[in-house]
Amino acid sequence: MRAAHLARRFVGALWPGRPRAVDEEWVARVLLPGELALWRRMPRHDRRHSIRVARAVQAALAGTVHDEDSRWLAAALLHDVGKLDAGLGVYGRVVATLAGGAAGHEMADAWSARRGFTRRVGLYLRHGELGADMIRLAGGREEAARWAAAHHDRASWTATAIPSEVVAVLDAADDD
Ligand SMILES: [Fe+2]
Numbered sequence: 001m002r003a004a005h006l007a008r009r010f011v012g013a014l015w016p017g018r019p020r021a022v023d024e025e026w027v028a029r030v031l032l033p034g035e036l037a038l039w040r041r042m043p044r045h046d047r048r049h050s051i052r053v054a055r056a057v058q059a060a061l062a063g064t065v066h067d068e069d070s071r072w073l074a075a076a077l078l079h080d081v082g083k084l085d086a087g088l089g090v091y092g093r094v095v096a097t098l099a100g101g102a103a104g105h106e107m108a109d110a111w112s113a114r115r116g117f118t119r120r121v122g123l124y125l126r127h128g129e130l131g132a133d134m135i136r137l138a139g140g141r142e143e144a145a146r147w148a149a150a151h152h153d154r155a156s157w158t159a160t161a162i163p164s165e166v167v168a169v170l171d172a173a174d175d176d
């Protein structure tokens, strides 16, 4: 199961295309200028992933009281932006995911204080909190920052103050 998932992600990440123009234009309408500048720094496969997640969130919230609320779309588009700091390629990400699973995420702090590849793995595993800092520094919305920090940490979801039905949609839409 896990190997199949990682393999799928590996293949997805190697696909070279940039997002469709219509999606890029949609993102430019949804995000604030600072958020958009940050989003555009992500590599192509991360931008494609973020669009897939945000489109799924848009569809799931359609017709609800949260319909077209751009805060939740921004949260979806920026949730993985912290991966930028690690600068890991596809291979390194697979290693980081396996290492985090084997050693536990508690190791991430110690690893990110090290050097070289170990540091990158540590930073990658901490991409949630790093992303939240990046969003705040870019003048992005607090809801997007809170979701980035919390998205891999179920225990902190209620503390985000994001409506629980929105959290459920954001989580279900994210396939990594
Ligand atoms: Fe993530």
Ligand SMILES: [Fe+2]
Pocket (backbone or CB within 6 Å): 049, 079, 080, 174, 175, 176
């Ligand atoms: Fe994700």
